[in-house]
Amino acid sequence: MPPLLPNQLLFSLEGLPGFDAAAFAAVHASGAAPTSIRINPAKPPATPPGKITPIPWSTFGYYLDQRPSFTLDPHFHAGTYYVQEASSMFLEQALRQTIDLSKPQKVLDCCAAPGGKSTLIQSLLSPDSLLVSNEVIKSRVSILQENMIKWGAANTVVTNNDPRDFQRLENYFDIIVVDAPCSGSGLFRREPDAIDEWSAANVGLCWQRQQRILADCWPALRQDGILIYSTCSYSREEDEDILDWLMTEFDAASCRLDLQPGWNIVETTGKKGGDGYRFYPHRLEGEGFFIAAVRKQDGATFSTPRRLNQPEKPGKKEQEMIRSWISPANPSGFFVHQEQIHALPESRLTDLAILQSTLYLKEAGITLGQAAAKDFIPHHHLAMSPMVDTGVPSLSVDREQALQYLRKEELHPETIHRGWVLVQYEGRNLGWIKTLPQRANNYYPKEWRILKRE
Structure with missing residues (x-):
């Protein structure tokens, strides 16, 4: 029950x-909840089992008619799709309707773990844009880093900072997304245990925390920049009241979004005239969600500091070594950090220097690997990236072998190649092995290995 x-x-x-109290209670009592995924447009798409139906407000989102074991799907670990709740994919509409995504943008996802909204944002940005995905809680930043690596994009940076640290980057970002920590009532259907944790007192605490996060990151938004605020809460205090507070405390103008009648999203207006959008599970196929967008009317443009410590560039020998590993169709700027060679869009190397001077960076661009004395040691991040050259030796495995690899078990591949080999399942990269005369070493990250059996 x-x-x-x-x-x-x-x-x-x-x-x-x-x-609608009766319909709201009934849909929660039914125990039914939709399953949805969003595909990665930068990788070969995988077809999930069963019937799929497009999510109407999402370019890459789909409902599934059944919930498979994602843990036992090698396509999931290859980063070909992300499991994300359908309502939260409406972030795409908030972005498309308020900014020009064809132009380079600097975006901050302030509360990014586990990475659903960051991977969505990255899929919409131009290649020469920059996404900074931040998570303040150290225990959660690792899963954010893992999901961003699996997504495989070069124009991303993962940071582990308190929102107040971004005040040092005054007027820097074109867009800031705050999917704020909340009381979680919108997830009751998907996470029934959250019901016991809900209280009016917790709503009040979240309301205060949400204000602090917004106040801390607001200075980092440039003039005419867009701030998108969202929660998975139904409570007015965390939704319309926060929108009212934003428009009262800051020079923020509401951005009205266009809705299609068939979406069944509810438009709501705060006391200050701000436009917000509510998602109810008795009205649409999705969980509880609230989203609003505002435009910053004050502020200025960012001024790049004259003196910056530019990232260390790899030497000529190192650059020659990595050329055979990287597709020539993916031009990038290279830099070295802690002996690892990284790739970032050339146009964003100065931004990297700016971020390094103010924030704690967990991941920047794509970690390609390390140039050793006689060999290049490829990083798992390179395997997850579309940058890896198609001429790199590869090994095609079946599903059973793929799961063995993902459990970090020993493989016995039938290959005459000796050295680094890219493991592939149905054309999707899973990671590296190194084949030796009598064995093959499995280089899948041990902290990511799956433990579940069939």
Whole structure:
């Protein structure tokens, strides 16, 4: 029997646009929840089992008619798709309708873990844009880093900073996305255990935390820049009230978004005239969600410091060594950090210097590998990237072998090549092995290995 929804929550939602208490309770009692994924347009698409249906407000999102074991799907580990809740994919519309995605943009995803919205944003940006994906909690930044590596894009940086640290980058970003920590009532259907953790007191704490995050990162947004705020909460305090607070405390103008009638998204207006958008599971195929966009009317443009410590460039020998590993169709700027060679769009190397001078960086661009005395040691990040050259030796494996590899078990490949080999499943890269005369060493990251069996 599904757990009962908190009466205090139900009472607090009465009168909100689009709320229907009976339908709301019924959809939560049904126990049914849609499963959705978003494909990675930079990689060969994988066809999930069963029937798929496009998510109407998403270019790359699909509903599945059944929920497979994603853990046991090698395509998932290859980064060909991301499992994401459908309502939150509406972020795409907020971006497309407020900015010109064909132009280079500098974007901050302030509360990015586990990486759903960051991977979505990256898929929409131009190759010469820059995405900074930040997570303040150290225990969560590792999963963000893993998901961004699997996504395989070169124009991303992962940081582990408090939102207040971004005040040092005044007027730097064109777009800031704040998917704020919240009381989580919008996820009750997907995560029933969250019901026991909900309380009005926690809503109040989240309301205060959301204000602090927004106040801390607001200075980093340039004049005419866009801030997109979202939560997975139904509570007015965390949604319309925060939008009112933004428009009261800062010189922020609301951005109204166009909705299609068939989407069944509810438009709501705050007391200050700000436009917000509510998602209810009894009205559409998705979970509870709120989103709003505002434009910054004050501020200025960012001034690049005159003196910056530019990233160290790899030497001529190192550059020659990596050329055979990288597709010539992927021109990049290269830099060295802690003996590892990285690739980032050439136009963003100065931005890297700016970020390094102000933030703690966990990952920048694509880690290609290390140039040793007689050999190049490729990094797993290179295997996950479209940058890897098609001429690199590869080994095609079946599903059972792919799962063995992903469990970091020993493989016995039938290949005459000796040295580094790219393991592929149905044309999708999984990682590296190094073949020796009597064995093959498995270089899949041990902290990512899957433990689940069939």
